[in-house]
Amino acid sequence: MTKIIAIANFKGGVGKTTSVLNIGAAMARAGKRTLLIDLDPQANLTNSLDVTVKDSDTTIYKILRKIDKPRALQVADCLFIIPSSLELNKAELELSSEFKREEILAKLLKPHQTAYDYVLLDCPPSLGLLTINAFVAADYILVPIEAEYLALKGYAILNEAISAVGLDIDRVFITKYDSRKILNRDVKESIESALQDKLFKTLIRDNIALAEAPAQGLDIFRYSPKSYGAEDYEALCREILTVW
Numbered sequence: 729m730t731k732i733i734a735i736a737n738f739k740g741g742v743g744k745t746t747s748v749l750n751i752g753a754a755m756a757r758a759g760k761r762t763l764l765i766d767l768d769p770q771a772n773l774t775n776s777l778d779v780t781v782k783d784s785d786t787t788i789y790k791i792l793r794k795i796d797k798p799r800a801l802q803v804a805d806c807l808f809i810i811p812s813s814l815e816l817n818k819a820e821l822e823l824s825s826e827f828k829r830e831e832i833l834a835k836l837l838k839p840h841q842t843a844y845d846y847v848l849l850d851c852p853p854s855l856g857l858l859t860i861n862a863f864v865a866a867d868y869i870l871v872p873i874e875a876e877y878l879a880l881k882g883y884a885i886l887n888e889a890i891s892a893v894g895l896d897i898d899r900v901f902i903t904k905y906d907s908r909k910i911l912n913r914d915v916k917e918s919i920e921s922a923l924q925d926k927l928f929k930t931l932i933r934d935n936i937a938l939a940e941a942p943a944q945g946l947d948i949f950r951y952s953p954k955s956y957g958a959e960d961y962e963a964l965c966r967e968i969l970t971v972w
């Protein structure tokens with residue numbers, strides 16, 4: 729059965745997009761047919777895969793507005809993307825008056841999702857209608873956090889907002905971890921004791937190759953297969969595949 733995973737955090741820059749890209753690439757390498765959906769108007773995920781969106785291409789905006797039927801572009805073996813574009817900025821407002829506006833994405837995906845083993849949703853850094861649509865469509869909500877000052881406070885706010893719509897954060901993982909930073913080490917310990925089993929064991933270390941790969945339009949496995957980044961996302965993917 730298809731599993732839909734929303735990767736969300738209201739904070740920007742925590743590694744949502746990097747994680748969608750590289751968890752997705754790891755899943756595809758494991759032979760899982762994986763669809764990535766870029767729900768952020770900034771289209772970082774789309775750009776990271778070097779997908780240029782032409783006027784005639786199907787985007788998540790056109791799908792949500794029912795201008796086009798859901799259709800994905802293939803970017804590698806087993807790996808597909810529904811790209812974003814700047815006009816997705818208009819969607820929040822335009823969709824706000826629709827009937828059951830929180831369920832638009834879930835309904836549109838339903839007949840198409842069976843073609844995939846996993847669908848990963850890259851959320852924008854806010855609790856707008858697009859993020860709510862992602863939560864409603866998702867089977868699981870996965871949250872990347874940095875082991876930084878106020879990380880747990882940010883997590884509590886996110887948790888409260890997600891609970892308010894009747895949902896739960898399923899799992900969390902730590903990103904951009906640098907063991908040389910005392911703060912990172914201390915906060916990691918508080919995160920571990922606060923979240924316990926909700927926290928995936930894999931730490932995504934701070935690794936420059938992860939930041940460089942998107943400029944080449946590549947995932948970490950194609951850009952630098954021997955990097956820490958490749959090692960960590962491979963391990964995280966394995967953990968995910970054992971629970972979901």
Ligand SMILES: Nc1ncnc2c1ncn2[C@@H]1O[C@H](COP(=O)(O)OP(=O)(O)O)[C@@H](O)[C@H]1O
Nearest residue numbers: 740741742743744745746904933934935938939
């Ligand atoms: N583990 C990491 N190590 C080093 N840089 C990272 C790592 N994860 C993400 N980055 C970089 O941090 C920035 C923000 O990451 P991004 O995935 O775009 O975050 P978000 O989608 O949450 O805004 C990007 O420049 C990205 O390349």
Ligand SMILES: [Mg+2]
Nearest residue numbers: 744745768772
């Ligand atoms: Mg992003």
